[in-house]
Amino acid sequence: MGKERLCQVCEHLSRLAIDQAILNNKPLRVIAREFGIGSGQFGTPSFKEDHKKLSRHVERCMGEAYRAAKEADLEASGLALVNRMRQLDEIVDEVLERSREGEPILVDDVPLLNPDGSPMKRFKDTTLLAAIREARRNTELRAKLAGALPEGDEDAVAKARAALNSPAARRLVTELERTLADEAANQP
Secondary structure, eight states, X not given: OOOOXXXXXXXXXXXXXXXXXXXXXXXXXXXXXXXXXXXXXXXXXTOXXXXXXXXXXXXXXXXXXXXXXXXXHHHHHHHHHHHXXXXXXHHHHHHHHHHHHOEEOEETTEEOBOTTSOBOEEOOHHHHHHHXXXXXXXXXXXXXXXXXXXXXXXXXXXXXXXXXXXXHHHHHHHHHHHHHHHHHHTXX
């Protein structure tokens, strides 16, 4: 029986740095060049980098640890995106609320009053419409992200579509349409 060859990357003095570069998504060709992974004497004209040795190292030697690290990275990225979308939604909701309340109409710093004694208010269509546009863009982004799920993962696609068709999403659209109609009705 022949002796099985050891992985050039596993034997490398900078293996931990190489593995970290791989996990940081550095291009394999660049890693091969920087760490001298290939054939021939590194630093001589005979040296030829070989990124395929890194690919084999990832598959054979890093295996499950690599996949787990990538899944954790993907999950963390997804959570960060979801949190950012929530923050943006909160800001849009605040702007919508302020726009719905309107601003008192002032003459010489004194509010004009309606016959019932309540202050007359001015509604800024541009602010309201901008907030509605942002809410719509956020919803569109969610839809794009849901469409970006891998094909063949029917369960994940179905869950994403269900979230977009949820009662909360439908309420948001209905509320935005109602707000727009109310604002249009209050125009002088």
